[in-house]
Structures are given as C-alpha cells and as structure tokens.
Amino acid sequence: MIKRQTTINRIFKITGIGLHTGRDVTLEFLPRREFGIAFVHNDYIIPARYDMVADTRLSTLIAKDGVTVSTIEHLMAAFYFSGITNCLVYIDGPEVPILDGSAWEFYQGMWKAGVYEFPENSGVYLKVQRSVEVTHNDAWLRIKPLNTLDITMNIEFRQPVGKQKKRVTDVENAFSIINSRTFTLLEEIEAIKKAGLAKGGSLDNAVVIGMDDIINPQGLRYRNELVNHKILDLIGDLYTSGYRILGKVDANKTGHYLNNLLLKELFSDPANYSIY
Numbered sequence: 001m002i003k004r005q006t007t008i009n010r011i012f013k014i015t016g017i018g019l020h021t022g023r024d025v026t027l028e029f030l031p032r033r034e035f036g037i038a039f040v041h042n043d044y045i046i047p048a049r050y051d052m053v054a055d056t057r058l059s060t061l062i063a064k065d066g067v068t069v070s071t072i073e074h075l076m077a078a079f080y081f082s083g084i085t086n087c088l089v090y091i092d093g094p095e096v097p098i099l100d101g102s103a104w105e106f107y108q109g110m111w112k113a114g115v116y117e118f119p120e121n122s123g124v125y126l127k128v129q130r131s132v133e134v135t136h137n138d139a140w141l142r143i144k145p146l147n148t149l150d151i152t153m154n155i156e157f158r159q160p161v162g163k164q165k166k167r168v169t170d171v172e173n174a175f176s177i178i179n180s181r182t183f184t185l186l187e188e189i190e191a192i193k194k195a196g197l198a199k200g201g202s203l204d205n206a207v208v209i210g211m212d213d214i215i216n217p218q219g220l221r222y223r224n225e226l227v228n229h230k231i232l233d234l235i236g237d238l239y240t241s242g243y244r245i246l247g248k249v250d251a252n253k254t255g256h257y258l259n260n261l262l263l264k265e266l267f268s269d270p271a272n273y274s275i276y
C-alpha cells in the first residue's frame, strides 16, 4: 500500500485511436507536483475528478468550459493500479485512445516510466465511515466501511453471458482486472454505428458477444473477462474521487452513471468519509 503522493519518473507518450471518433490521439504523461490527476486539452486543465464529470452515457466524460475529454475510465484504473496519485496528461483530441479495450498499455507505460514517491506523508486514502447507496432502476451500488477495498460485481446480459458474479478482496493486486477488455453485444453495434459513434470500434479493441458465442477469433482472455471489465470501469470511476478508496463495494449492473452518483453522494456529507 502506498502512503505518499506519487508521480511518474519520466515523461512518456501513448498513441492510439479513439473508439468513437476513430481518430488518432496522443497522450503525453508529465510528472506533477500538485495532488491529483488532470488532463490538459486545448490549454485547459481539467481535473480527472467526479465533480468535473459531464456525461456518463457511453463512457466517463469530463468537461470544463465546453472543453471535453471522454473515455477516461480505463486510464484512471491504470493510475490506480500503478499507485500514481499525481500526473498531468496532455491530450491532443477529445477522447482517450481505446487501445486494446483494457487498461493494459497505460499500465505498462506507467510501469516502464517508474513511480516517484514524494517524501512527505499526505492523505491519499479515503476511508468510508458511513454506508452510502445509490440505485437506478434495477441497478444499485453501495459502499460500506472496511479497511481495504473489496468489490463484489454482479452483471446480467443475454446468453451466452447470462448472470455473472465476482468478488475481489485484494483489489490493489488483482492484476487480471487490468487487461480485461471492454465488450459489446453484436446487436448493439449497428445502432451505435448508425448514431455515428464507435467509428474506431473493431475486434482489436472490444470483445463482441454474438448470439451463441464470442465473435473474436481468440475468444476471451479470462473466463471472467466481462465481469472483470465491469470491475475495471468501477475502479477507474472510483479513482475520480481523487483518492484510493477503502470500503466494501457491492455493485449490481452498475455503470458510469451510478459510479459517479455514488461519489457525489459520498462527498455530499463529510461525515461519510475520512482522508488519511
């Protein structure tokens, strides 16, 4: 467990296409002394924080004065797993590249750059003190006090996915979460493309679920890859709290909207949490 603020040891870049724009985007990662992760786009500094989130329909999108950066969740999860608390991410487009649909390449880039630890102790953990719950239709998300981060995720889609459940008790070391890819149902692709979205979508950056099997020739990376990916999204979204959250999380069919709502609810009352 890290105790101090950290940043990357050296500058690095990652280029890839945006899932929805289909255009090349380059990210340049710079060490940062100030606390937190922030994006720099069109000379605007946009903190990667829950209160900057402006849209959660397709991905987690942050905005400031009309300047937006979307699909930040996998990158945020990579920061979480890398133990990095401070970083500036320069981005030359409106969407973080999708890469292989997971957090793997971001995580590798951070690992190669190395982690610099600042000398002084400072609050990087948020400990949940009172239970918080949010619901939306049949989806719900709740967090209770606990000294570690422990996540239970339930998902339900049509066959061949069906109902799946996974519990991760040692999240900081749950490495199979990092390279689990995003997924979509075959029938959703046409609607998304008609709406002019997912121009960059392909079997190279998403798992596609056909009527009775996975369409990708290589199949899944893990038997639990789909539910793993939902946990990855949740971890990335929770890291927009600005802190490494400690608590017991129970999630049912949650998505970016509820993940963000939980943080708003959590921060609405300072008695709900403590920072250390």
Ligand SMILES: [Zn+2]
Binding pocket: 073, 074, 182, 229, 232, 233
């Ligand atoms: Zn995702």
